[in-house]
Amino acid sequence: MSTEAEQNVARLIEQSVARVARAIVAHAPEGWAEAVLVSADGLFGLNVDGEYTLSGVASRPIHLTGGFQDLSDVTAAVGTARGWERTRLEIRCLPSGVYSLVASRDVVSRLYGERPGFLAVLDHGYRLFPAGYAQEEGMAGPAGDPELALARLRAYLKRRAEILGHAEMLPPPVSEAALADAERRLGRPLPPDLRALYLFADGSGDDARSLFGNLGWIPLAQLVAANADRREPVWTGWEDHWDAVVLDADPPGTVRRCHEHPAWLPFATADDGNYLAVDMSPAHAGRPGQVIQIGRDYDEGPLYICDSVTSLLARYLDLLDQGAYEVGEGDDYIGFVEDPYESGSDPELLSGGIPHDVPSGLQAVLIQFNAPTSPLDLAPLAAAPRLRRLDLKRRPVTDLAPIRDLPIESLAVSLHDGDLAPLEGHRHLRSLDLATSTKIDLTPLRTAPNLHGLDLSQAAVQDLTVLAEFTHLRYLALTGSQWAVLLDENKVPPALAAARLSERDASRAEALSWAAKLGLTSGASFVVSGTLASDSETGRTR
CATH class of the missing domain: 3.30.500 (Murine Class I Major Histocompatibility Complex, H2-DB; Chain A, domain 1)
Structure with missing residues (x-):
């Protein structure tokens, strides 16, 4: 040196x-x-x-x-x-x-759990972005009213003081200059109603720590700092992202189907990793300034709350009028006994099968461990036009035709004596985890324009070399013998960014040899x- x-x-x-x-x-x-x-x-x-x-x-x-x-x-x-x-x-x-x-x-990472083996990343710069980043943006104006929001906040504080027997002191307001600087750093304005509240007080402080429905209203500087971590999608690796799906909020099309977005501005939290946020880039049916819930407990997708902070304050006033609250020990805080953010529908079905009457709002079906072994009838799913995710590998399926026209993005299926023809040209399908009982023809998948991930490690395939024609494929999981076919024939999909060797007992030396054949060397x-x-x-x- x-x-x-x-x-x-x-x-x-x-x-x-x-x-x-x-x-x-x-x-x-x-x-x-x-x-x-x-x-x-x-x-x-x-x-x-x-x-x-x-x-x-x-x-x-x-x-x-x-x-x-x-x-x-x-x-x-x-x-x-x-x-x-x-x-x-x-x-x-x-x-x-x-x-x-x-x-x-x-150059290889060992994997454990249900998908063991080794992962090799061929393109460290490539990322799979959630579908929500490409959604059409809403064109409606904000629903919030700054004067009404401020009047409701004052009424809310007065009502709380009557219940607690004392007034809660909020911090001093921020200045117009501080707001302008914050908006410059955020790269976008706050919604007018939330902006008006910050000109009244800079958050709730310690005295009114549960002001926003059991959550604390955070100071403006903390809002800016919290948003700094949300400028880019969080990437936790290919095994978390290759078949990930973010579900739609309710009402449909109001919120982008993402886990985070730079235009989601958190303004209230209980310091538990969850936030209320104002959404300044809504989906086509939403409105800028709408209130959503995001964070640690919302891995399926954001929760739509209401169209504005103005409406949120009206909801809190209603809950107080209904008596749906409790006073904490020492009369120092008010907590709502009802969840003010409860969703009206459950988008996910965890079951051993598919019921005959499927809710129209269903977006995901996951077949559990205790499922019977009889073939699964997919026909009832036609009643669920918003279905995005199907994990059916614990039950055999013989016919994929019922899901041909559904907007399914992630499909995990055990196909017995069936074929992939119903998935030909499927424009929504992004990932497929396939198990089969007999050899299957992959050619119908070539025309699925958004298919970026395949796991064929439990599938018998007629001709693996057809994968060389899958020019948009970014992730592929195969067994060692399956990889040998592609590598020996020089038929590896040309745009792969990540590959998995699906061998639970493979040694690191074997994995390094496999990675070297893919073009990766330890040096x-x-x-x-x-x-x-x-x-x-x-x-x-x-």
């Missing part, structure tokens, strides 16, 4: 690795012969695993009580130095004090070695 900066990075790596090795040796069991610890970049940080070898046969897991920051520092430093998207560390220690680190570019490893001494730690890098 030539420059001082490079030397400092090398020193940090050597010292960090030595500290981890010292921690491994310090906690080693009696009679150990070798210790191996492996860490790799994961979705929520580093995944760390390891074991001590005893007498060459037995083993015991490594429980690292410290050193995670050192592992993180090494991962970041090596990844930056080599330009790797993901870095894998393997640290080996011997009782003699000798230790070594081998850091390599991690030269980064190696550190040294010997622990009682009074010093030395290492060398190459």
Whole structure:
């Protein structure tokens, strides 16, 4: 290493690795012969695993009580130095004090759960965006009225004071200049009614912490900060996104089918990861400034509340007039006993089958574990014109014709003695997870224009090489033998961004060999070695 900066990075790596090795040796069991610890970049940080070898046969897991920051520092430093998207560390220690680190570019990620195997990302820059980003935007004007909203807030505060026996003090208002600066940073204006409320008070403060229906009204600066995290869709990896579906709000077409959007401005929360937000970019049937609920508990999609903050305050006043509230201990807050945001319909059916009378608002069907083995009749689904997701793999299906004209985007199905002809040209289908009892012809899927994800690891296929004609396919899951057919024939779909090797028992070496055939290589490893001494730690890098 030539420059001082490079030397400092090398020193940090050597010292960090030595500290981890010292921690491994310090906690080693009696009679150990070798210790191996492996860490790799994961979705929520580093995944760390390891074991001590005893007498060459037995083993015991490594429980690292410290050193995670050192592992993180090494991962970041090596990844930056080599330009790797993901870095894998393997640290080996011997009782003699000798230790070594081998850091390599991690081109495969091990997967667990119902979809085990290995994932290889071929295009790290490609993302699957929710369908809601392309939805037509509403053209109606805002429904809120700033003067009426302010009058309702004053009436609401007065009514609350009568119930509590004392007035709640709100923070001072923000200035016009502060509002203008906030809107500049947000890149869009606030709806006029919410804007008027901030000119009355900057949130609810500690004294009226449950002002917005058991939620706190957040200060303007916090609104801006909360929105900063929502400028781009959150990407949690291909296994979460390749077949993901965001359901429609009720009423239909009011809110974009996304998990987050830069025009959704959170203004109230209970600090639990959920928010009330004003929607400044509604879908075609919505209105700017409408109130929606988003956040941690809304993974199926946003919840539509009402057309404006003005209407929301009217709802709170109605609930107080109905007596649908309770006063907290010490008369310091009011909580609504009814959920002021309750949806009127359930868009998802969790069942062992499909009932004869299907609700028209149904959007998702998931067949559960305890399903019978008889074939599933899909004909009743014709009564659900908003159906977006079907997970039917726990029941056999013989005929897909009943879903030909439904707007299904994600389909998981066990097809027995049927074919894929009903899916030919299907313009909504985005992902298909297919299991079959007999060999199936894939050619009808070539004309599904939005099909970007396929899992064929449980399917018998007549001719896999036809996949080379699937020019829009971005994700593909196959078994090792299925991948061998495509790789040997040079018929891998040309636009793949991610691939899965669906082999529960595949070794990492096998996965790396598979990834190399897809064009991914680990490259030269980064190696550190040294010997622990009682009074010093030395290492060398190459």
